[in-house]
Amino acid sequence: MTVIRTLDKDKMDVAEGSYAVAHAVKVCRPNVISAYPITPQTHIVEDLSQFMADGEIPNCEYITVESEFSALSALVGSAAAGARCYSATTSQGLELMHEVLFNVSGMRLPVVMTIANRAVSAPINIWNDQQDSISQRDTGWIQMYAEDLQESSDMTAQAYKVAEDKDVMMPAMTCMDGFILSHVYEPLVLLEQDLVDEYLPAYEPEFTLDPKNPLTFGAFADPTAYTEFRYLQQQAMDNALPKIEEAANEFYEIFGRYYGGLIDEYETEDADIILMAMGSLVGTIRDVVDKLRAKGIKVGLLKVRTFRPFPAEAIKNVVKDAKVVVALDKNISLGLNEGSLFTETKASLYNTKVDVPIVGRMLGHGGRDIPEKTIEDIVEEAKGIISSGINTESKYADLKEELL
Amino acid sequence: MKSLFTSGHRGCAGCCDAMVAKFTLMAAGEDCIVISPTGCLEVMSTPYPETSWEVPWVHSLFENAGAVASGVEAALKAMGKKGDTKVIALGGDGATIDIGMRSISGAFERGHDITYVCIDNEAYMNTGVQRSGATPFDASTTTSPAGKVSYGNPRPKKNMPAIMAAHGSPYIATTSLGYPKDMIKKIKKATEIEGPTYIHAHAPCTTGWGFDTSKTVEVAKLAVQTGLWPLYEMENGEVTKVRKIGKQKKPVEDYLKMQKRFKHLFKMEGAGEQLKLIQALADKNIEDFGLE
Numbered sequence: 001m002t003v004i005r006t007l008d009k010d011k012m013d014v015a016e017g018s019y020a021v022a023h024a025v026k027v028c029r030p031n032v033i034s035a036y037p038i039t040p041q042t043h044i045v046e047d048l049s050q051f052m053a054d055g056e057i058p059n060c061e062y063i064t065v066e067s068e069f070s071a072l073s074a075l076v077g078s079a080a081a082g083a084r085c086y087s088a089t090t091s092q093g094l095e096l097m098h099e100v101l102f103n104v105s106g107m108r109l110p111v112v113m114t115i116a117n118r119a120v121s122a123p124i125n126i127w128n129d130q131q132d133s134i135s136q137r138d139t140g141w142i143q144m145y146a147e148d149l150q151e152s153s154d155m156t157a158q159a160y161k162v163a164e165d166k167d168v169m170m171p172a173m174t175c176m177d178g179f180i181l182s183h184v185y186e187p188l189v190l191l192e193q194d195l196v197d198e199y200l201p202a203y204e205p206e207f208t209l210d211p212k213n214p215l216t217f218g219a220f221a222d223p224t225a226y227t228e229f230r231y232l233q234q235q236a237m238d239n240a241l242p243k244i245e246e247a248a249n250e251f252y253e254i255f256g257r258y259y260g261g262l263i264d265e266y267e268t269e270d271a272d273i274i275l276m277a278m279g280s281l282v283g284t285i286r287d288v289v290d291k292l293r294a295k296g297i298k299v300g301l302l303k304v305r306t307f308r309p310f311p312a313e314a315i316k317n318v319v320k321d322a323k324v325v326v327a328l329d330k331n332i333s334l335g336l337n338e339g340s341l342f343t344e345t346k347a348s349l350y351n352t353k354v355d356v357p358i359v360g361r362m363l364g365h366g367g368r369d370i371p372e373k374t375i376e377d378i379v380e381e382a383k384g385i386i387s388s389g390i391n392t393e394s395k396y397a398d399l400k401e402e403l404l
Numbered sequence: 405m406k407s408l409f410t411s412g413h414r415g416c417a418g419c420c421d422a423m424v425a426k427f428t429l430m431a432a433g434e435d436c437i438v439i440s441p442t443g444c445l446e447v448m449s450t451p452y453p454e455t456s457w458e459v460p461w462v463h464s465l466f467e468n469a470g471a472v473a474s475g476v477e478a479a480l481k482a483m484g485k486k487g488d489t490k491v492i493a494l495g496g497d498g499a500t501i502d503i504g505m506r507s508i509s510g511a512f513e514r515g516h517d518i519t520y521v522c523i524d525n526e527a528y529m530n531t532g533v534q535r536s537g538a539t540p541f542d543a544s545t546t547t548s549p550a551g552k553v554s555y556g557n558p559r560p561k562k563n564m565p566a567i568m569a570a571h572g573s574p575y576i577a578t579t580s581l582g583y584p585k586d587m588i589k590k591i592k593k594a595t596e597i598e599g600p601t602y603i604h605a606h607a608p609c610t611t612g613w614g615f616d617t618s619k620t621v622e623v624a625k626l627a628v629q630t631g632l633w634p635l636y637e638m639e640n641g642e643v644t645k646v647r648k649i650g651k652q653k654k655p656v657e658d659y660l661k662m663q664k665r666f667k668h669l670f671k672m673e674g675a676g677e678q679l680k681l682i683q684a685l686a687d688k689n690i691e692d693f694g695l696e
Contacts, residue, residue, distance in 0.1 A: 031482040032475060061478035065471065066510030073468035073507065077439065077475030080462050083482060103464050209460040209476060211435045211489055218463035219450035 005150070005257050011189045017149040017181040018043030021088075021114055021174075024156035024191040026051050028112075028200060031083035034063040034074040038093040039126045040178035041116040045088055068093035072100040072111070079109035080217050082208035084160070087111065090178055091118035091132045098136065104171045105140025105233060107218060110163035110203075111171040112156065113141075117279065117330075118178040119366040127367020128178040129330040130279060134307070134340045140233050142172035142240055143308040145278035149186045151259045152176040154251065157191060157200055161247040164203050167239040177280040179367070192255070199254050237309040244306055262311035264303040265318055267293060271300030272323040273382045276315075276341060278304045281328060281370060288375040299379055304341060312348035319349070323386045325358040326378055328397075332362050338394040357385055360394035374398055408434065408458040414448040418617035420607035421445040421496070423581055424523045425456075428494055431591035434459060436490040437480075439473045441499035442466035444530040445523065469493040469500075470508035473518045490519065490595040497524040497538035501564045512571035512600040519594045519601045522564065525609035533612040537562040540632070541685060542678050543665045545612075550668035555678050560685060568602040569641050575601040576638040581608065582624030586635065586647070606633045614664025626659035631686035634693045649695045656683045 015023070022044050025033070033052075035045045052062045065071045068089050075085040089097065094115060104111055115133045119125040133143060142162060146152040152174065159172040176182055207215055221229055245261035252258040267289050268274055275285050282303045292299045302318050302325075304311065319325045327346075329339020336343065342360025349358065361378050364370045378397055385391070408429035415422040421444050429436070438461045440446045446463045449456040464472045473493040480486040493508075500508060500522040508520060527545045528534040535548040541560045544550040548557040565576050575597045577590040587605060594601035608615070608623040615623050627633035628647070635647035657679060660666040669675045669682075690696055 032478050034475065034478075059482050059484070061482040063474055063478050064514065065474075066513070067506060070468065070471035070474075070507050070510050073464060073471035074475030074478065076464040076468070077462065077472035077477075078479035078482075079475075081437070081476045081479035081483075081485075083479035099465060100468065107464070209437045209462055211437065211460055214434075214458055214460045216450050216455035216457050216461050218446075219452040219455060220447055220463075221452040225452055 007189055007257070011192070012187050013190055014185055014187050015190060016043060016183060016185050017152055017176060018183065019047050020149050020153035020188055020190060021156060021176065022047035022051065024153040025086050026057050027191050027193045027196045028157055028160050029084065030057070030060055030086045032061050032063065032075065032078035033086045034065055034071045034078065035087045035089065036065050036068045036071045036093060038068070038090055040118060040182045041088045041090045041093070041114070043182060044114060044116070068096040069100060072097045072104060075111050076100065076104060076107065076109060079104070079111055080107065080209050082205050084203040085111045086113070088114040088116065090116040091120050094132045094136060095120060098139070101136055101139035101141060106229065108169040108236070109171060110160070110169055112159045112163055113171070113173050114156070115173050115175045116178040116182040117175050125366040128180050129365045129367070130175065131331040131365070133173055133175050134331040137308055137340065140170065141308060142170055142237070142306070143175060144172065144306050145175045145304070146181065147259065147280060147282040147303065149181055149184065150188045150257065152181050153188065153191050154255065154257055154259070157196055158247045158251055160200055162240055162243045165243050166206070168236050168243055170233070170236045170240060175279065180280045195254050199251065240309050241311065260303055260305045262306045263314045263318065264305060266301040266303070268300035268302060268318050270298055272298040272386060273379055274300050274302050274319050274322045274325045275328060275375070275378070276302045276304055276325060276345060277328040278307060278341060279330070281330070281364065284370055284372060285375055288372050288379070291372070292376070292379060297379065307341070310344055310348065315345055316349060316352060316354055319356055320354045322356050324382045325356055326382050327358065327360045328378070329360060329362045330364045332365070342394055357390050359385065359390055359392070361397040362395070363397040368398055370398070409449070410456045410458060412454070413456040414451060415444070416611050416617065418610040418620045419448070420525050420581055420609050420620055421448070421523055423620070424521065424587070424605050424607055425449070425494060427584055427587050428492065428521055428591050429459060431588045432490050432492055432595050435488055436492055436595070437462070437476055439469050439476060439491070439493045441469040441495040441504055443496040443499050445494065445496065447530060466499055467503040468507050469495045469504055470511035470520065473520070474511045474514065474516045477516045477518055486517070491517065492595065493518060493520045495522065496529070497522060497526060498528045498536040501562050502537045509571065512568060512573055512602070516600055517598050519591070519603065521591060521603045521605060523605050523607045525607045525612060526561070527612050529609050529612040538564070541682060542669060544668055545665065550672070555672065555675065556665070556668065565602065565604050565638065569638050571600070572641070573602050574599045574640055578604045578606070578633070578635050580606040580624045580628050580633055580635060582621055582628055583635070590637065612665070615662050619662065623659070623662055626654060626662065629654045630656045630659045631690040631695055632656060632659060634689045634695055636693055643693065646693045646695060649690065653696070656686050
């Protein structure tokens with residue numbers, strides 16, 4: 001697999017990442033948008049508000065709620081009433097939604113929400129890492145991470161396609177790195193309305209709040225039935241695995257753009273060293289791979305595009321012949337000293353026939369810049385693991401010792 | 405008239421929630437969507453796979469009924485399905501005036517076409533009678549118990565109708581289970597007025613307040629007749645109608661004596677002064693609303 005982009009230059013614009021996403025939301029024809037402003041998500045909701053003010057989103061209501069908690073709560077009502085729903089948030093806003101996240105998933109409401117990934121407080125920090133969404137991994141939302149602006153935009157339509165699939169019916173987060181993707185301008189194609197209409201069918205849920213057919217939503221389940229509800233949520237996540245691949249393939253057929261489905265690979269086939277990452281860091285690693293390959297170093301990239309459901313099988317198939325794997329994480333589980341991509345990849349390889357050393361390196365927290373040098377140093381260290389084994393399983397790769 | 409809130413629910417005998425739910429649906433009819441926050445009503449009316457609701461009904465969380473109702477209303481509007489369908493939130497006092505305050509405030513400030521009915525039984529009954537912001541002065545609850553140095557809840561009730569009036573609501577009414585016809589009439593009026601309307605229903609809880617299951621209506625009436633629960637309507641911020649007490653006026657002791665939550669006021673040393681303070685609260689209501 002490789003990233004395929006047959007971009008039609010006549011169709012290209014230069015746009016900010018947030019605008020590209022807001023435009024993508026618009027052409028997906030939502031019925032209800034409900035969001036609360038928070039840096040660095042604000043440009044998305046401002047652009048959507050302007051679309052509303054200019055009458056550019058038909059059959060849509062925008063609810064200017066009083067908190068993120070209500071932003072997502074309102075969408076519980078809207079989605080249950082049969083509306084295609086959208087929200088966007090980040091960091092503290094996403095953490096405030098925590099309780100509602102479980103609720104939306106448990107009620108099987110296919111809301112799509114953009115996360116402009118940002119660090120969490122304290123200390124307060126508005127810059128990028130992925131602690132916010134990773135901390136919500138068990139809430140029952142599909143989580144996808146975009147590498148660049150075009151993918152952030154296009155992922156929106158793919159997310160609706162997967163979330164609203166009758167065999168899935170689960171909410172989805174499309175994650176884009178705050179500032180790095182949300183506030184950057186790049187040449188791109190704004191998602192095409194006519195093609196989206198071909199790609200994404202109208203949302204027609206099986207069950208809605210309708211006085212002509214009164215149904216009860218959100219009943220309480222005691223110990224005789226609760227487990228089965230949870231089991232069915234997991235089954236829906238299992239169903240989402242092939243659906244995410246299909247959504248990416250179908251997107252390629254119609255739009256001519258492809259970013260991987262669950263994962264993507266770059267120069268992995270004969271790689272001794274495989275670097276794993278999610279989000280905009282993937283772009284940096286591509287450049288480092290090119291640079292090191294030119295020097296004869298056999299290094300490859302495994303882009304993890306979907307974190308929930310976790311693509312264990314796809315990852316295993318890529319890393320099985322490598323000599324060392326390094327998972328890079330913009331998050332940390334405090335008390336374990338590991339980032340989640342590392343922990344989960346390691347866990348998913350245990351009890352398999354794959355026996356490859358894997359280490360985790362955390363970096364880029366709270367917006368700390370990740371220059372190519374940081375990645376090159378990680379690769380240099382990985383070479384040592386091949387020859388003399390693992391010294392440190394997991395650690396920060398960009399710690400400033402002098403500040404401690 | 406067909407009841408849209410069916411029997412077979414798990415409410416206590418004499419349950420105030422079941423009665424308010426039934427009266428609300430008698431007022432609203434079939435063309436409505438009901439949103440309930442977490443609480444007794446939700447638990448006792450929807451034990452999966454059963455339901456007592458013959459209208460579309462949705463429960464999300466404890467503190468978000470105002471937002472969920474906003475979302476239902478916005479969705480109906482966006483999809484061109486609003487028509488005459490009434491969107492009604494129906495929740496307890498804790499879910500409304502404490503933990504759900506932010507959400508209901510937002511919904512009213514934004515002006516959604518919804519009716520919010522607060523079933524006020526003056527404490528967190530579903531979790532075992534803990535105090536809420538609606539618990540009256542000197543009521544003994546499990547988190548404001550009367551004791552050697554306590555007469556119970558140290559503060560009077562939060563004045564939620566006034567708060568909702570400050571939001572610019574076109575119609576607000578207080579009502580009581582002691583007067584079901586008045587309750588149905590006010591809820592019907594609220595649902596027919598466009599914009600966010602608010603009904604505050606005083607609802608005695610047999611279990612939480614400690615009175616015989618046959619006395620729900622009687623206790624409710626006494627709250628009104630003593631002046632402790634004034635019945636009034638507000639339109640666009642002005643009180644437009646009150647229910648006079650007149651010759652029915654009773655001393656607060658008549659109301660308090662019927663309930664275990666106030667029994668300490670008739671046993672403890674110095675409680676007589678407390679009774680005077682409670683009487684003063686009733687007298688102030690009578691004066692403020694011109695109930696005499």
